[in-house]
Amino acid sequence: MRLILVGPPGAGKGTQAKRLVEHLGVPHISTGDMLRAAVKAGTELGKKADELMKSGQLVPDDIVIGMVRERIVEPDAQKGFMLDGFPRTRPQAEALDTALQAADVALDAVILIDVADEAIEKRITGRRCAPADGTIYHVEYDPPPPGVEVIIRADDRPEAVKERLTKYHRDTKPIIPFYESKGLLKRVDGLASPDDVTKRMLAALGI
Numbered sequence: 001m002r003l004i005l006v007g008p009p010g011a012g013k014g015t016q017a018k019r020l021v022e023h024l025g026v027p028h029i030s031t032g033d034m035l036r037a038a039v040k041a042g043t044e045l046g047k048k049a050d051e052l053m054k055s056g057q058l059v060p061d062d063i064v065i066g067m068v069r070e071r072i073v074e075p076d077a078q079k080g081f082m083l084d085g086f087p088r089t090r091p092q093a094e095a096l097d098t099a100l101q102a103a104d105v106a107l108d109a110v111i112l113i114d115v116a117d118e119a120i121e122k123r124i125t126g127r128r129c130a131p132a133d134g135t136i137y138h139v140e141y142d143p144p145p146p147g148v149e150v151i152i153r154a155d156d157r158p159e160a161v162k163e164r165l166t167k168y169h170r171d172t173k174p175i176i177p178f179y180e181s182k183g184l185l186k187r188v189d190g191l192a193s194p195d196d197v198t199k200r201m202l203a204a205l206g207i
């Protein structure tokens with residue numbers, strides 16, 4: 001199955017993507033994770049992305065499009081994939097379409113996890129990340145186990161969250177009508193427990 005997961009920052013895309021890929025047996029392709037890995041490794045790309053990411057800005061389309069183009073042709077992605085955090089702009093969605101057409105494959109569905117801005121701001125301020133393996137916790141809903149070191153990601157600070165939400169409304173939302181017009185969009189209400197959201201997603205996919 002070839003899927004895209006869309007939603008505002010903090011809607012639970014990362015958590016849900018991990019659950020869904022286990023269920024479906026396809027790779028989880030997160031551009032945010034790929035970029036954070038590049039920053040950690042100190043590559044040229046990582047150096048370019050670091051400042052933009054810290055302040056909640058988007059990394060330029062050509063960089064992420066190139067990364068995804070290379071990733072979706074790897075052997076493990078031949079049986080399908082779950083894209084998380086990509087496409088995030090209309091040009092990225094169009095470039096993905098072109099790449100998929102060239103590979104003679106098609107998307108099965110685009111799942112939108114819908115959560116209102118006010119709920120997002122509340123959720124993100126409690127979010128913590130374990131730098132060791134990237135696991136995301138929440139001080140209230142999913143506290144880190146004792147002894148696990150966690151930090152607040154720079155882009156989870158309130159100023160950056162506001163910036164990311166503004167970017168989401170301005171840059172990412174236009175991809176929703178793009179996929180809606182292709183009959184691929186499945187809307188899922190994200191304001192529920194992680195288990196319930198997973199159930200809703202599976203139901204939306206008819207699984």
Ligand code: AMP
Nearest residue numbers: 031032052053057058059064085086088
């Ligand atoms: P995420 O983990 O998906 O929230 O991504 C974290 C940050 O990485 C974003 O705030 C952007 O700076 C950058 N990023 C991730 N995916 C993309 C993308 N598709 N286009 C542009 N920037 C991205």
